[in-house]
Amino acid sequence: MPAIAVQRLGEYTVQLRQPPRIVGAFTLMGPREGAGPLGQYFDAIVDDDMWGEVSAEKAERKYLEHAARRALDQAGLAEQDVDYLIAGDLLNQIVSATFSARSLGIPYLGVFAACATSALGLGLAAMLVDGGYARRVLVATASHYQSVERQYRYPIELNIQRKETNQWTATGGAAAVVAPPGEGAGPRITRITFGRVVDWGIKDANDMGAAMAPAACDTLLRHFQDTNTTPGDYDLIITGDLAKVGSKLFRALVERVGVTLGGKHMDGGASMYGTAPWAGAGASGSVCSMAVLLGYVYKEMARGRYRRVLALPTGCLHSPTTWQQGDSCPGISHAIALETD
């Protein structure tokens, strides 16, 4: 029996044979995100976080479902044209993803990678399409400041003083359709380096940037090693939401092993809110990296500003329970390489 050709590069990276494209994308964000420096790149802005819903949880699933449907519209497809929905969010039991999947009626692969859900979803979607296991895959995520604060941290109106390392969960939904290269225009997903969980002992859940930076460094170095590339081979290396503090640590860590990112590094979380004081170190949330990728990066690649991009969304995998029990916060980062023709 002939062996299946293994499509791997080095130890950790997957090389897609016929790199699939992101043929449709939609980003739907809240007012604070719309008012930030990347606001012009988002497809729609809602004027109130709650979007007419009675709870933040109901609003979050509305963002996710709506973004998913509009992404299908952008690609000129209907629900039945897509074989899987890969979706995740930050809430317990990933309910926003599940309840959206209920409405969409597409076979549902729920995933959890905290704020790295975007790369996990897009990577898996690319593998399913490239492997011939799906004609097309819809990937979606959403997060909401209030629902995430309730679950992970404190009541919204509590007088707690936020530290400079705290991040502000982004509110919104973002989705993309991944399809074979012949089916449309859009950047191709060429390589995927899924990360392993990296925990360097950060116990402070108020400093997620520090918890995630080692994971981003780990995945980046593995990707470079496997693909035999350097920062010079990319026009942009964009991390998900390390935010201002985490980005400094990430750059320091990679420089220690001789990798210079120079001006190529950008962080979605650090860019989302500019210098807004309430944002602390910057944005977080599963929608942050997805919206920056599908809004800013996607559009700038279409304009020709970036031709080869390495995206490294990062996630902090603690729970309020593990944190209260004294466990440190493990991080993860998944890398996907995007290329325009």
Add this chain to the structure above:
Amino acid sequence: MDRDRKAIEGAKDYQRLVQQLAPKPNAARLAARAFLVGGTICFLGQFVFDYFRYRQPTEGEAIAATLASMILLGVVLTALGVYDDVGQLGGMGAAVPITGFANALTSAAMDFRREGFVLGMAAKMFVIAGPVIVFGILAGTLTGLVAWLVGAGP
């Protein structure tokens, strides 16, 4: 194996790197803000107490009326969405006075209203303030016990 060892070595001095690159909060400025915010709330409380002392027959009732008024103030400012900003500004200066306690109860009650009045609001109302009640009563009981043992009680 070698890579894993390097990873662990990296982890050991990572804490130091985090400390090094961590934003350094201006302790003096934060303390000043706490002082001013906390002081303002207490000054306001004193003003309220002085007013009630004239209006109430006994000092005990004046104290009770003052506490009730300050708690009401905390509740109203929380409901208006203002007290969290006071907290961001003043830190412990906003948390320590009784207005802060009222905020802890009110903010939790507001947040969990969605899950119903019984299992949501009523059950979760004490999620932040609970420890204050538990340890406050415990401390009072122990103090009373010690006072009784040394014969210092009434």
